[in-house]
């Protein structure tokens with residue numbers, strides 16, 4: 440099947456162009472797309488914010504941000520091409536009347552992409568403003584940032600506000616992990632390789648671990664983060680999306696709804712965690728001061744702007760069961776936290792042990808095969824296998840050792856630059872492919888499951904467990920696996936990155 444996408448000029452409108460996300464991620468990504476010649480020459484990029492600045496001043500600010508956050512020296516030719524596409528409109532996004540001024544800047548005869556890099560609380564106002572100005576039709580696409588809402592109820596309110604003006608086919612809900620090369624590679628690995636496709640269930644897999652560790656703290660976003668916490672900021676979206684790609688049934692095609700239908704089934708099959716099982720299946724933590732990469736860092740409650748009594752979690756570990764035929768009895772262990780020793784995201788699939796050991800002389804118990812998918816950094820795929828140590832012996836036995844088959848992206852694809860997730864997603868919105876965006880029913884199924892955990896935590900009235908910055912979280916997270924006679928895979932602990 441050929442996906443229906445098109446590379447045509449559009450008006451790409453960046454609401455919130457002066458915000459943190461736009462400055463650090465979206466503008467540098469647009470620059471990279473321009474560099475790769477992936478923005479149509481007639482496309483216009485319109486920044487929207489409430490500052491009163493001239494177009495020249497705006498262009499200077501965009502340049503400054505791309506230089507600061509782009510991670511490489513600016514190529515003058517690329518920059519000139521991008522700068523020539525820029526436009527700026529000053530409006531108060533809550534003021535419905537101001538959208539008439541905005542209307543003057545767009546060409547209604549072509550596709551308009553509205554990227555809402557703003558707090559979700561004003562998504563509804565923006566939609567109303569665009570509607571009042573009479574510029575919404577079927578060719579308009581709207582991009583929503585995560586997390587959408589605070590829980591199922593508030594996410595439904597926001598989704599309803601947007602749905603009043605846009606069909607689901609026009610709504611692109613971002614989860615930037617779905618734009619990461621290595622996350623996308625999960626689909627390739629599973630469905631393009633029979634060696635994995637045929638061994639991907641409870642018959643062959645013992646358990647799965649998904650770790651997304653960050654060494655940063657909350658990076659000056661206390662106001663936002665304290666309302667959200669690590670569960671809403673990372674688990675409800677990124678970790679559950681990774682889980683669905685690992686656990687879903689084969690989609691019939693790569694088109695958006697085939698994939699999203701299968702992901703949704705997984706979210707609906709997650710076993711609820713409630714007051715009856717929350718203690719044995721969850722751990723939440725909050726960092727106290729410590730050292731990360733040799734630098735002393737403050738605790739969460741000492742961060743700038745902090746409320747000293749906050750009980751917001753900065754670390755979560757979960758044991759997740761999927762109640763379906765494929766995954767019955769195979770736990771998925773998830774963990775994510777701020778201020779961990781390294782930034783490391785990886786998926787480790789532990790296969791079942793061999794039913795009988797022929798090599799007792801060498802190994803009293805044969806270790807299981809492991810498939811490690813390094814999402815970031817040092818992107819790659821690694822399989823741990825048992826191998827005969829070469830050599831002659833008189834004992835008649837074979838010496839075995841554990842070896843690794845390692846595919847390192849940086850070595851295998853030396854000449855390919857790994858694109859940032861936002862580059863991929865911005866391109867997909869511009870060409871009109873929804874496959875890498877989250878459908879409303881997925882967001883709601885994820886919230887429903889996460890809300891159950893929050894209810895149970897709230898009922899338990901227990902504060903998060905403290906952990907020292909620069910460690911792998913509270914000891915209880917080790918106990919979560921130890922109870923099942925398992926341990927977190929920590930191959931990359933201690934490596935400086």
Ligand SMILES: NC(=O)C1=CN([C@@H]2O[C@H](COP(=O)(O)OP(=O)(O)OC[C@H]3O[C@@H](n4cnc5c(N)ncnc54)[C@H](OP(=O)(O)O)[C@@H]3O)[C@@H](O)[C@H]2O)C=CC1
Nearest residue numbers: 455457458459460489531532533556557558559584585586
């Ligand atoms: N920052 C990040 O790393 C990530 C952010 N996100 C999501 O992206 C979205 C944006 O986040 P972020 O960039 O951090 O937030 P910021 O607060 O930094 O940026 C939001 C921007 O929206 C503008 N804005 C807000 N209200 C109005 C208004 N009434 N009229 C005009 N402009 C307005 C703000 O303008 P002003 O500066 O004038 O107040 C600000 O520039 C959020 O939904 C967030 O959850 C998702 C993943 C990561």
Ligand SMILES: O=C1O[C@H](COP(=O)(O)O)[C@@H](O)[C@H](O)[C@H]1O
Nearest residue numbers: 615653655672673677784815860
């Ligand atoms: O969405 C978010 O993601 C980042 C982590 O993203 P990564 O691509 O650097 O792994 C996280 O730091 C931030 O708090 C969260 O909002």
